[in-house]
Amino acid sequence: MLDPWLKQHLVCPRTRKPLEWHEEYLVSPAGHRYPIVDDVPIMLVEELPDTNPIRFETTRKQLADPLSMPPDPGLGKDEIDPYVRDQVVCTCGHMYDPIRDTMKRYPIPEIRLPPGEGKRLLDIGCGWGRWSVAAARKGYVPVGIDPSIDRVRVARRIMKQLGLNGSFVVADGRCMPFPDGVFEVVFSNGVLQHFSPESVRLTLAEVQRTLAPGGFSKIQMATLWGPRNVMMAIKKKLFVKPGPFLVRYWPQGKLRRTFTELIGPTTISVDGFFSINPQASDLDLLPWKYRCVVHSSDFFRSLSDRAGWVGRFADSVYLQSEPEKKAT
Numbered sequence: 001m002l003d004p005w006l007k008q009h010l011v012c013p014r015t016r017k018p019l020e021w022h023e024e025y026l027v028s029p030a031g032h033r034y035p036i037v038d039d040v041p042i043m044l045v046e047e048l049p050d051t052n053p054i055r056f057e058t059t060r061k062q063l064a065d066p067l068s069m070p071p072d073p074g075l076g077k078d079e080i081d082p083y084v085r086d087q088v089v090c091t092c093g094h095m096y097d098p099i100r101d102t103m104k105r106y107p108i109p110e111i112r113l114p115p116g117e118g119k120r121l122l123d124i125g126c127g128w129g130r131w132s133v134a135a136a137r138k139g140y141v142p143v144g145i146d147p148s149i150d151r152v153r154v155a156r157r158i159m160k161q162l163g164l165n166g167s168f169v170v171a172d173g174r175c176m177p178f179p180d181g182v183f184e185v186v187f188s189n190g191v192l193q194h195f196s197p198e199s200v201r202l203t204l205a206e207v208q209r210t211l212a213p214g215g216f217s218k219i220q221m222a223t224l225w226g227p228r229n230v231m232m233a234i235k236k237k238l239f240v241k242p243g244p245f246l247v248r249y250w251p252q253g254k255l256r257r258t259f260t261e262l263i264g265p266t267t268i269s270v271d272g273f274f275s276i277n278p279q280a281s282d283l284d285l286l287p288w289k290y291r292c293v294v295h296s297s298d299f300f301r302s303l304s305d306r307a308g309w310v311g312r313f314a315d316s317v318y319l320q321s322e323p324e325k326k327a328t
Contacts (some may be wrong), residue, residue, distance in 0.1 A: 002039050003167045005143075010169070013177040014180065034177075035063060040152055042170045043177040051172070051195055056149035059170055062149055070154070075161050077126035080106065083154045084128050091127045091190070093277045095290040106158065108133050109279045111187070112269075112318065116140030119184035122210065124173040124203065124219075125191030129155030129166070135165040140185065143178075145171040163309050174202035186210065186217040190277060193222040193247050193316075204262035208323050212279050216322045217263055220271050224249040226315030228274050228308055247276070252312065263321035273300040 002021075012019055012028035019026040026034045026041060035042045042059060050056040050212060062069045075081055080103050088096045092107055094257065101213055106221050108130055113121075116139030121190070124133045127143025128151050135142045136159065146152050152168045161164045169290035171177050173188070186207045228234050229249045235247060250258075252268060261268040278297035304311035311317070 001035070002197045003093060005039060005167050006169060008208055009179065009182060010043065010177050011179050013045050013171065013175040013240050014320075016179065027075050037062065037066065037149060038069065040149060040156070040168065040170055041177070042149065044147060045172075048172060048174055050147075051174070051199055052147060055146065055151070059147060059149045066129040069149075069153075073159070073214055076162070078105075079161075080104075081128070081154055081158055081161075081237040083150070087128065087151075091130065092279075092282075093275065095277070095286060095293065096277065096288050098290075099285050102167075105160075105277065105285075106130065106133070106136070107282045107285055108225045109189075111135055111138055113138060113185065113187070114182070115138070116185075120182065121185040121187055121214075122176075122178075124186065124188035124207075129158050129168075130162065130167075130188055131187065132166050133159065133162060133164060135187065136166055137300045138253055141181060142166040143183070144168045145173065145176065147172055166269065173206060174199055176206045176210055180209050181212045181215075183210050184212050184215040186215070187219070188221040192219060193250075193276070195248070201262060202256065204259060207261045207321075212321055215327070216320055218318055218320045219257055219259070220276075220316055220318050222247050222249050222316050223275050224251045224256070225313055226273065227313065228276070228315045235238060252317060256319070259319045259321050264323040266310070266319050266321040269318045269320065270301045270311045270314040271318050273313070273315055276316040 012032055013289055014032055015028055015030050017029050073082060086102050088100050096255055102260055112135040119140055120141050121135045121140040123144040125141050126132050126146045132142035132144045132155060144155050149170050152170050156168045233249055256266050258270055274293050274297055278294045280294055280298055283291050283294060300310060
């Protein structure tokens with residue numbers, strides 16, 4: 001069954017015009033056609049280059065051959081989705097490799113946002129839905145987008161398994177299928193750091209467009225001078241062949257200027273040190289050596305609150321932006 005909120009709010013990502021809904025596809029007045037697969041709207045714009053070729057390709061493959069789509073595994077209340085076990089390292093980082101076969105629960109982070117009180121939150125690059133789950137538990141109504149139909153289907157079934165509500169679309173943050181001003185909060189973690197500078201700029205412009213008056217965005221990015229990131233940058237320079245989905249490290253000053261220019265006044269807060277995904281909520285899942293990483297990150301994050309210069313060497317930061325009010 002198609003999501004009622006999506007049916008009311010989806011627009012053509014190319015023209016931003018309303019769509020005509022059919023059983024198996026949507027069509028815009030300009031003739032652009034978007035398929036619906038397993039009740040999931042596929043709202044990708046083929047003219048744009050892929051930000052993550054693997055994720056875009058999974059969607060193309062299943063559009064070409066619907067029979068290749070894996071069936072839902074029929075999860076029990078306390079079971080872990082096999083997709084999450086298989087992909088947890090890709091989405092959460094190498095600290096999670098030792099636990100992929102022993103996870104007793106989903107690694108759901110604590111989202112650093114005020115209580116949602118029913119506000120609509122856009123989760124850009126939702127993956128299998130861990131941040132959408134975190135947002136729903138905080139009182140938000142999440143709408144997750146991702147270019148992979150595999151991940152969107154997993155996110156949807158995990159939300160259902162956990163008794164939470166949310167909407168999910170196969171879509172691209174650079175060309176979003178939503179009207180202006182529809183989200184009170186736009187959130188993203190671990191996604192835009194993989195984009196080219198031009199793709200980041202396109203996405204931030206879309207964030208600004210889709211934010212409601214009085215809303216704000218909170219987006220995590222990897223930074224240039226964090227100790228972990230310096231070592232990784234050297235390693236990649238010497239030993240790793242560049243690829244389209246490597247992490248890109250930004251100077252904090254450039255991040256602030258770019259986000260301020262494209263969304264609005266921006267503040268930076270520290271996310272983590274020695275990792276770009278240090279989640280204290282997962283301490284019970286991690287081996288002791290990685291718990292030490294998370295504890296160290298929390299210590300230096302707390303220290304940065306008292307000594308601001310420490311934050312200049314964070315490995316990841318959040319940028320919170322609020323669009324300026326438009327003149328009437």
